Amino acid sequence: MSEKSIWKPFWSFHIQSTEHWIGEMAKKGYTLSRFQPKLSRFIFTEEASSHETFSISFDRSRQHPLPKALEVDDWEVVNKQGKWAVYGNPKQKEEVKTSIVRDNLESRNSKIAMFWWIYFIYITFSIALQVGLLLPLYLSSESVTVTRVDSPMWIFTYIMFAGQIVVTLIGIYSVITLKKESRRLSEENTQSQLLVDFEEKQTDLSGERLNKFKFGWMYAPDKLESWLEEKEKSGWHLTNVHKGGFKFRFEKSDTKLYAYNVLFEGRADSNAHAFHREAGWERVYVSGSSWTQWSVWRQAYSDETEKLKINDDRESKQRAAIRVAKIYTLMFAPLILIFGFNFFSFMLPNVLEQGYFSISEIERFNTTVYPLVMFIFLINILRAWAYYFRVRGQ
Known part of the structure; x- marks a missing residue:
């Protein structure tokens, strides 16, 4: 045989x-x-x-x-x-x-995708650090001499560089493929078939419409919940959330009472989503990421019924809030350090020595943008921690 x-x-x-x-x-x-x-x-x-x-x-x-x-x-x-x-x-x-x-399989795929995203963050951080160190030399008005030393060890540098390119390409392929696979597995699951994304629903809209942009709501999700609930009370019904999560579309309607809940789930969990659906919640938005997923849910209620929450457990809410604060701190703090090192070590001394209008246009641009970027990153970190302290104080 x-x-x-x-x-x-x-x-x-x-x-x-x-x-x-x-x-x-x-x-x-x-x-x-x-x-x-x-x-x-x-x-x-x-x-x-x-x-x-x-x-x-x-x-x-x-x-x-x-x-x-x-x-x-x-x-x-x-x-x-x-x-x-x-x-x-x-x-x-x-x-x-x-x-x-397929639960264990989806969990395994999510962890593999998370590993590759950590790798990409490391590569991006390394490149940003090297660019940050070399950029001041490139922009410097003084001449810089670079000497290449011939050595048989260069072959190992080339091999490692080629290997890193191959690994990066494999990582890109893996992330894209795993995302498609996650979508296929979700569609296969009979429970997940009920989880139709709100943004994909085709509705015959004939009333007055309103588009609103809401940037950075993930650093203060509790404020987004209050904002959406107030919109419903004022007669603006949420009909669509753009794929990026920043554009909210409303339609003029009768005043309604809706309880909104914004959840940070760490990674995609189709079983949890099915459970929320069975409990009467409607998912109006879910982010594309499978390991740092945000979702927005709502449920109608009346003056005679109690306003519900998806999660009433205080400790679990605090754990989710501290995770939000830690994740965005880990994301933005290294960038603040890189930008700050370049600004205070090279750019600011150069401005103080030569004067702002005496340096080149690109140097003026960087000197202006770097503090602005650091300020934005710092504000995002502070907003995330403020959200945690609000949850802890409830």
């Missing part, structure tokens, strides 16, 4: 297409006998397969339990290796009534 080994790189980033591919191999007379997830290698045996539909799961516990409902629906484990398992079903896909849970 002959075997056929196939190498399939990045297969775990395309779970559905991999499942379809295994099914196509089965139709050609090849049965999956074993696979090596870490090596991206699948080994098939040339024999008729007893399964028509396949599903791949990821389980951190390595147990791969098969619930009774799945057994009744004729699912069985075809092959398992470590945290990965391939399930098979003898029925056609259209006849299968149950599906394998």
